Amino acid sequence: MADEDLLIRPDATDAPQGRTLPNNLEAEAAFLGAVLIDNSVIEELPVTIRPEHFFEPLHQRIYDRILTLVDRNAVVTPVTLKPYFETDEAMKELGGITYLAQLTADGQGLLAPRELAQQIYDLALLRQLVSVGRGLVEGALDTSEEVDPMDRIEQAEADLYSVAEGAVSGSEALSFKSASLGALKLVEAALNSGGKFSGKTTGLATINEKTSGLHNSDLVILAGRPAMGKTSLATNIAFNCARRLMADLRDGIDRETSQGAAVAFFSLEMSADQLATRILAEQTEISSELLRSGQLSKEEFQKLSYASQELTELPLFIDDTPALTIAALRTRARRLKRKHDIGLVVVDYLQLLQGSGRANDNRVNEISEISRGLKTLAKELGVPVIALSQLSRQVENREDKRPQLSDLRESGSIEQDADMVWFIYRAEYYHDALRPDEPDGSSSPEVIEKYDAWMQKHLELVNKATLIVAKQRHGSTGNVPLHFQSEFTKFTSPERRDYSDYGA
Numbered sequence: 030m031a032d033e034d035l036l037i038r039p040d041a042t043d044a045p046q047g048r049t050l051p052n053n054l055e056a057e058a059a060f061l062g063a064v065l066i067d068n069s070v071i072e073e074l075p076v077t078i079r080p081e082h083f084f085e086p087l088h089q090r091i092y093d094r095i096l097t098l099v100d101r102n103a104v105v106t107p108v109t110l111k112p113y114f115e116t117d118e119a120m121k122e123l124g125g126i127t128y129l130a131q132l133t134a135d136g137q138g139l140l141a142p143r144e145l146a147q148q149i150y151d152l153a154l155l156r157q158l159v160s161v162g163r164g165l166v167e168g169a170l171d172t173s174e175e176v177d178p179m180d181r182i183e184q185a186e187a188d189l190y191s192v193a194e195g196a197v198s199g200s201e202a203l204s205f206k207s208a209s210l211g212a213l214k215l216v217e218a219a220l221n222s223g224g225k226f227s228g229k230t231t232g233l234a235t236i237n238e239k240t241s242g243l244h245n246s247d248l249v250i251l252a253g254r255p256a257m258g259k260t261s262l263a264t265n266i267a268f269n270c271a272r273r274l275m276a277d278l279r280d281g282i283d284r285e286t287s288q289g290a291a292v293a294f295f296s297l298e299m300s301a302d303q304l305a306t307r308i309l310a311e312q313t314e315i316s317s318e319l320l321r322s323g324q325l326s327k328e329e330f331q332k333l334s335y336a337s338q339e340l341t342e343l344p345l346f347i348d349d350t351p352a353l354t355i356a357a358l359r360t361r362a363r364r365l366k367r368k369h370d371i372g373l374v375v376v377d378y379l380q381l382l383q384g385s386g387r388a389n390d391n392r393v394n395e396i397s398e399i400s401r402g403l404k405t406l407a408k409e410l411g412v413p414v415i416a417l418s419q420l421s422r423q424v425e426n427r428e429d430k431r432p433q434l435s436d437l438r439e440s441g442s443i444e445q446d447a448d449m450v451w452f453i454y455r456a457e458y459y460h461d462a463l464r465p466d467e468p469d470g471s472s473s474p475e476v477i478e479k480y481d482a483w484m485q486k487h488l489e490l491v492n493k494a495t496l497i498v499a500k501q502r503h504g505s506t507g508n509v510p511l512h513f514q515s516e517f518t519k520f521t522s523p524e525r526r527d528y529s530d531y532g533a
Contacts, residue, residue, distance in 0.1 A: 051155040052084035053148060060145040061091055063138030065129070068105050070139075071096075074146045082153040087119045091129075107133060161188040186360045229373055229413060230288045232269020235509045235522040239498055240449065242288065243270070243373060243413035247448040247502075248404040250379075252418040252437060254425070257453045258494065259417050260299065260377055261307065261518040262511075266415065267292045267375050268308050271345040274372070290372025290412070291344035293365045295358055297381035301347040308345075311519040312336045318516070344369065354383045355402035359409075366410050374410070376403065378417035379443070397442035404446045418443060420452075430459045434499050450500040455513060457490040494520065 060078075064070050071078075080093040094113050098105045107129035114120045120128055138145055165188075168181045228242025243249065243266075253259040273289025296304055310317040313336045315329050325333065346365055353361075358376070365371045376382070384395035400416075407414040420436045432452035437443045444450060460483075468477045496509040512521045 051152045056145050057088045059138035062132040063142040065133050070142045076150045229290045231266045233522045239509045245411045246408045247413045248407045249415045249449045250447040251451045253453040259453050265520045291369050292373045293371045294347045294375045296349045296377050301349045307518045310517050316516045355399045359406050374414045376416040400443045400446040448502045452497040455494045
């Protein structure tokens with residue numbers, strides 16, 4: 030009996046127009062035979078083969094049992110598999126457990142096990158693609174009133190992204206073994222960085238030390254009142270992370286081990302040109318005001334031109350499309366992940382996003398939908414997401430202007446969904462608002478004394494900012510000192526870590 034006659038031929042006419050779904054049962058049988066002859070084949074595969082990648086259900090069950098026994102450090106052969114399949118009805122139709130021995134009869138699979146595994150994997154992806162296409166057609170043919178065409182498109186993009194990532198059967202539960210290995214990799218990354226941090230870099234040492242960097246799947250909320258510098262800080266972090274990846278790649282460091290990342294910056298408030306101007310001002314330390322007005326010296330323009338040329342390869346992608354829905358943002362982020370392998374997403378800012386439309390009658394519900402959507406995006410892409418957020422006006426009504434979690438505007442779900450909540454606070458801003466009139470020759474001693482006291486405090490607070498880590502799932506809360514040069518929109522970490530004179 031030929032080998033192909035041993036294989037079960039299920040009804041494989043689920044494909045469009047009655048065509049057979051992509052499969053190669055002979056390749057599956059040959060691969061299983063190779064594994065049963067030499068269990069170490071599994072350790073040398075170019076792709077991870079799971080039971081559901083097999084088209085034939087019996088092959089799925091055989092391979093699942095092989096993986097279970099290998100995980101127990103058992104030697105897997107047709108003999109050791111025998112007790113598990115003696116009552117298998119599909120196996121009986123093939124003549125019983127002798128089918129297991131027939132899989133290893135010629136050993137041809139050992140000649141090219143890697144190629145067989147790749148073909149099994151690729152065909153599984155093609156079958157999933159057929160399924161996505163069928164779902165797309167069926168959805169497009171549904172013309173009922175409650176169906177939104179844009180929802181169909183966004184769902185199709187999500188499904189295609191899953192196929193591109195190789196998620197043939199969707200997300201699976203991880204065993205503790207797999208999860209613990211992932212945790213050990215994070216610890217290893219922290220050790221390799223000198224014991225400082227394990228995530229993506231913010232480019233600011235004080236923040237990295239407090240948070241251990243930006244971690245994959247985390248949603249970070251960066252909030253502050255207007256003029257505190259939250260957009261400037263987000264832009265600085267995005268630039269620093271992208272520049273680190275660019276530098277590491279030039280130095281021959283692998284993208285997977287780099288502490289930098291390609292960045293997607295969704296700017297719903299500022300244009301791409303305005304953000305680029307901020308970045309150039311930061312890097313050249315030329316005032317943003319001078320850049321906008323064009324009042325530059327020849328030397329400054331040359332400095333600007335050099336910086337612009339140096340950053341042409343910067344993996345920072347700015348999307349300044351206004352009024353995005355959370356669904357559209359997730360779709361665009363998936364595209365950038367596929368095309369440019371982004372490792373960080375920044376959204377400026379959360380309240381400018383729109384919900385699906387189903388919750389528009391209730392702003393709190395809409396913000397809740399948006400915050401959940403951002404957290405889902407972080408988990409789906411496996412990247413950190415930084416979302417900027419406004420704070421309510423109640424901050425201004427308090428004598429103590431330092432933000433609190435209760436100040437997050439419009440929804441408590443923002444705090445609930447976030448893995449970290451940061452507040453940017455500059456005591457200098459509030460102190461400057463109390464600036465008294467500058468004394469002149471006719472001023473009284475009281476006026477002069479009041480101004481001198483104000484000026485002394487101003488000099489203590491000028492260019493100082495505090496990042497308040499109000500929530501952190503993976504670590505402690507507290508204050509992080511920063512320096513802020515408003516003329517360059519640039520945040521840096523101070524060398525002297527004295528928290529007492531930062532107004533926090």
